[in-house]
Amino acid sequence: MTGPISAEAQPGVRRQRTHRLRTKLILAVLALLAAICATIGIVSHLAMNTYLTEQIDSSLHESAARSAGPKDRPQGSVVNADGLSSLPSGQPNPLDTRGQRPGTLLALFSQSISPTTVIDSSVVQSDGSAIALTSADLRQIQHLPTTGEATEMDLSIGTYRLSASSTFMPTGGKLVVGFPTAERDSTLNSLAWTTVIVSTAGLALIGLVGTIIIRRSLRPLDELSAVATTVASLPLDSGEAPINVRIPPMASAPGTEIGDVGVAFNNMLDHLTRSFAARHAAEVKVRQFVADASHELRTPLTSIRGYTELVLLSEKLTPSGSSALRRVDSESRRMSALVEDLLLLARLDEGQRGAPDSVDLTDLLMETTQDSRVAAQDHTWALQLPEEPVLVFAVEAEVRQIIINLLSNAAKHTAAGTHIQVSLTAAKGMAALSIEDNGEGIPQEFLDRIFTRFSRADAARASSNGSNSSGLGLAIVDALAEANQGTITVTSVPGRTCFMLQLPVQEHTN
Structure with a gap:
């Protein structure tokens, strides 16, 4: 499955x-x-x-x-781009470094002699002195355009923002000024x-x-x-569990988003409580009616069966009359079985059960399987039991009813010649009883409701003997298994259907 x-x-x-x-x-x-x-x-x-x-x-x-200050200062260094002197020694320095802040770069290029001729260059130091630029730095800045726009360059003495202009040089020279960034x-x-x-x-x-x-x-x-x-x-499916929990007042104060949700949730819980109470009351009335009706039907059905048997044994009837009475007897027996099933479910709903005791599943399974083998001789049966007895603490009559119903279900709803395998194992504190057959299987859409009362699948595992099923057999199995702290499950695919009953193993006491 x-x-x-x-x-x-x-x-x-x-x-x-x-x-x-x-x-x-x-x-x-x-x-x-x-x-x-x-x-x-x-x-x-x-x-x-x-x-x-x-x-x-x-x-x-x-x-x-x-x-571009006074021109009669002490001479400075006159160096071209190759580091060679371009002016005669003793000519006044055209650059004025006085008042310049440390790091200021000044370079004067001649436009009349050669665009690459350096008249003077200096970098103001922190003590006010000046040093000449290296020839590599001069070669980098000598081609700056005299537009006055500033540009940044990476020189040997750091990153500088430079600007070249000829405005302040009346002799036509190009002055490059720079500040470190x-x-x-x-x-x-x-x-x-x-x-x-x-x-x-x-x-x-x-x-x-x-x-x-x-x-x-x-x-x-x-x-x-x-x-x-x-x-x-909460076990709301039983209909008896009240919903007593509510959202606290601090979390259900109206006026806020969360508070509104809390109020709506509490209103929903109140509505569910009333609905479940009404449903449970209705279910109790229906169960009581079924129990009372079933109890009242037992006496007339018994009378019908008795008088039918008496007439069949004491009166001479025509073949058609005899056949009709046998039909009446057969239907009265089927109705009696249905009434007994309804009474059993009603007693289970009300908690009316026998006293649990130690039950040997091994012996019980051998007896019931042997009876089923005699009743369904057109099927092949196989029984696999453990070497040691498997004991459970349950009501023996109820466990016997579970096994009989499962074996009868396997034989009744499979064709002649079907192989039925009955196995019993015990492990991890649980006894597992499986009844497996190789019939046509159960439709998947029917498996979810197979244990509900009066559920029948018309095309699923049709009865081989033509009898009609009441739809209560597996519901009784499920109710009896739950009453004895066990579980019943089913898996089915074409060619393999397996019902598995699990009951807690009785603990051995010395």
Whole structure:
């Protein structure tokens, strides 16, 4: 018998990840805050970068104007791009480094002699002195256009923002002025790290506080879930178990979303309680009516059977009259059996049972199987028993009735020549009795209701002797098995049907 296929086993069905609601809310809030912090950080970084870069560019213009100062200062170094002197020794230095902040780069190229001729170059040091640029750095900056637009370059002395112009050189030279970007980059790095640290700390704090708030806000859902779990564990199918649990008042206060759910849940439980009580009362009345009707029918049915037998034995009847009376006798016996089954179910519903005692399943199974073999000689029977007796603590008459019904069911609803295997085993504190046949099998759609009262499958395992089934035999089996703390199950495929009865084994006492 095959059961329902789980979602994990179904092809093409992807297993979805599930998370608790509070986890989703916390993650959603943190994700939104992280996005906001990232946006603020990026915008702040871009704005600060623009501001500091504009300050550098403004300083480049001021430094260029300051460097074109007096020409009668002490001479400086006159070096071209190859490191060779281009002007006679003793000519005044055209660049003025006084008042320039440390790190300022100045380079003056001649436009009249050669575009690559360096008149003067200097990098202001922290003590106010100046050193000349290397030839490699000069070759990098000598081709800058004199548009005045600033650009950034990686030189041997660091990253510089440079601007070339000829405005401040009346002799037609090209002046290149540069400032290091180290201070700007350091400020931007500090801003970035500050943003990351503050955002991380803020997210951690918000996550902690948010978790506490959300847990407290969603606590009524936990209470609702606990109540629902309790209700799900109640034996509501019996109709006698009252639903006494309710959502607490704190979790069912109207006006909030969770409170409204709690109120609706309590209203549903009240409605279910009333409905189950009404159904149980109706079932009790029906069972009482069936019990009373069955009890009242026993006497007239017995009288009918007695008078029928008397007439058949004492009167001379025509063949047709004799056949009719035998038919009456047969139907009265079938009705008597039905009445007895109904009375048995009614007694079980009311808890009227015999006293349980030690029952030897091995001997009981041998007796009942032998009787069934005699009654159904057109079937082949096989009995497999353990070497040691199997004892259970149950009502012997009820266990005997279970076995008789199962054996009769196997013989009645299979064709002649069917092989019936009866087995008994004991393991892990349970006795397992199986009755298996190789008949046509039971339709799968009928298996779910095979143990309900008055359930019959017209096309399933049709009776070989043509008699009609009342649909109570297996219902009695299920009720008797439950009354003796056992279970009855069935599996069926074409060519194999197996009923399995399990009862707890009696513990041996010394």
